[in-house]
Amino acid sequence: MASVEAIEASFDELAARAEALATGGTRRILGITGAPGSGKSTLAERIVAHVGDDARLVPLDGFHLADPELRRLGRWERKGALDTFDGAGYVNLLQRLRDPDEHLVYAPHFDRDLEAAIAGWIPVPHDVRLIVTEGNYLLVDADPWHAVRSLVDEVWFVDPGDAVRMGRLIARHQRFGRTEEQAIERSYGSDQRNAELIDSTRPKADRVVRLTDGLAGSDPSQEEIA
Numbered sequence: 001m002a003s004v005e006a007i008e009a010s011f012d013e014l015a016a017r018a019e020a021l022a023t024g025g026t027r028r029i030l031g032i033t034g035a036p037g038s039g040k041s042t043l044a045e046r047i048v049a050h051v052g053d054d055a056r057l058v059p060l061d062g063f064h065l066a067d068p069e070l071r072r073l074g075r076w077e078r079k080g081a082l083d084t085f086d087g088a089g090y091v092n093l094l095q096r097l098r099d100p101d102e103h104l105v106y107a108p109h110f111d112r113d114l115e116a117a118i119a120g121w122i123p124v125p126h127d128v129r130l131i132v133t134e135g136n137y138l139l140v141d142a143d144p145w146h147a148v149r150s151l152v153d154e155v156w157f158v159d160p161g162d163a164v165r166m167g168r169l170i171a172r173h174q175r176f177g178r179t180e181e182q183a184i185e186r187s188y189g190s191d192q193r194n195a196e197l198i199d200s201t202r203p204k205a206d207r208v209v210r211l212t213d214g215l216a217g218s219d220p221s222q223e224e225i226a
Contacts, residue, residue, distance in 0.1 A: 004157075004202050004203050004205070004208045005208065006159040006161075006208045006209060006210040007207065007208060007209055007210070008209075008210050008211075008212045009207075009209045009210070009211060009212065010211065010212050010213050011043075011046065011211060011213055014043070014047065014156070014209065014211075015046075015047060015050045015051075018030060018047045018050070018051055018055070018130065018132070019050075019051060021130055021153065021154065022051050022054045022055055022129045022130035023054075023129070024129070026129075027097070027098070027100075027128065027129055027130070027131065028129065028130055028131070028153045028154075029094065029097060029098070029130075029131045029132075029133060029151065029152045029153050030047070030130060030131070030132050030133070030152065030153065030154050030155075030156070031132075031133050031134070031138045031148070031152040031154070031155040031156070032044045032047075032132065032133070032134040032138075032155070032156050032158060033134065033135060033136065033137070033138040033139060033155060033156070033157050033158070033198070033201070033205065034136075034157055034158035034159060034198065035136070035159075035165060035194070035195035035198045035199060036080070036136065036165075036169050036191045036194060036195055036198075037165040037166065037167075037168040037169030037191075038158040038159060038160055038165050039158055039160055039165075039168065039211070040134045040135075040158045041059065041134055043134075043156075043158060043211070044057055044059070044132050044133075044134035045057060047132055048132050051130055053128075054128065054129045054130055055128065055129070055130040055131070055132060056122065056124050056128045056130070056131055056132070057122070057132050057133075057134070058093070058097070058107045058122060058124065058131055058132070058133045059109075059110065059133065059134050059135060060085065060090055060133065060134065060135025060136065060137065060138070061109075061110035061117070061135065062107055062108030062109050062110050062117045062118075062121070062122070063085045063086045063087070063089050063090045063093075063108065063117065064079070064084065064085060064086075064110055064116075064117050065084050065085065065086060066116060066117070067079075067115065067116065070084055080136075080191070080194060081193075081194055082136075082137055082140060082142065082145070082194070082197065085137070087137070087144045087145050088144045090135075090148070091144050091145075091147045091148060091151070093105070093107055094133070094147075094148065094151040094152070095151060097124060097131050098151060102126065103125075103126050104123060104124070104125055104126065105123075105124045106119070106120040106121070106122065106123055106124070107121070107122040107124060108120070108121055108122070109121030109122055133152065136194060136198050137198065137201075138152065138155055138201075139155060139157075139201035139202075139204040139205060140197070140198075140201055141201075149204060154206045154207075155204070155205045155206050155207075156205060156206065156207045156208075156209055157201075157202045157205035157207070157208045157209070158209055158210075158211075159202070159208055159209070159210055160210055160211070161210065165195075169191060
C-alpha cells in the first residue's frame with residue numbers, strides 16, 4: 001500500500017473543520033490517529049477545547065487492559081501494543097455513541113498516574129454534537145478493529161515527521177520516570193514496532209496532516225503526549 005504524504009495545515013484550519021462537523025445537525029465522530037509521539041492526544045484536546053460544550057473527548061487509552069490481566073497474558077512488557085487493548089469494548093462504545101436512542105453514555109478514562117483505566121469517568125450527554133476519539137489503532141484491519149472506520153465520520157492521521165515524533169516520545173518516557181537509556185530503548189523498540197503498524201494504516205485516513213504551527217498555544221511540555 002503506497003504511503004500518503006502529509007499535507008501541511010494550521011490548527012485554525014483543522015479547528016474550522018471540526019466546528020463544521022459539530023454544526024451538522026446530527027452527532028458526528030472525528031477520529032485522530034498517528035504513531036506514538038505524533039501529538040494526536042494534544043491536538044484532540046485542543047480541538048475539543050476550541051469547540052467547547054458541543055464536543056467531548058473519548059480516547060482509546062481508556063480501553064487499556066489492566067496490568068494484572070496483561071501479566072496473566074504475558075503481554076505486560078508490550079503494554080501499548082494492539083493486543084493490550086479491549087478492542088471489542090472500544091467498538092461497542094462507538095456503536096453506543098452513534099445510537100440516537102442512548103440518552104447518556106459513560107466512557108472510561110486512562111489515569112497516567114495510576115497507569116490504569118477508570119470506568120465511568122467521561123459523561124457524554126445526548127446533546128453533544130461532536131465526539132473526538134483519538135488513539136493509535138483507529139484504522140487497523142484486524143478484527144475487531146476494522147469496524148472502527150465505519151463508525152467514525154472522518155479520520156485525521158497526524159504526522160509531524162520522524163525526528164520530531166521520536167524526540168517527543170523519548171522526552172515523554174523520561175517524564176514518566178524512565179532513564180534516558182530506557183526511554184531510547186523503548187522508543188526504538190516496542191514503540192517503533194507499533195509505529196510501523198500504525199503508519200501502514202495512513203492511506204485509510206481522510207487527511208494526513210502536519211501542523212504548520214506545531215502545537216502552538218499548548219503547554220510545551222504537553223507536546224510529548226501521544
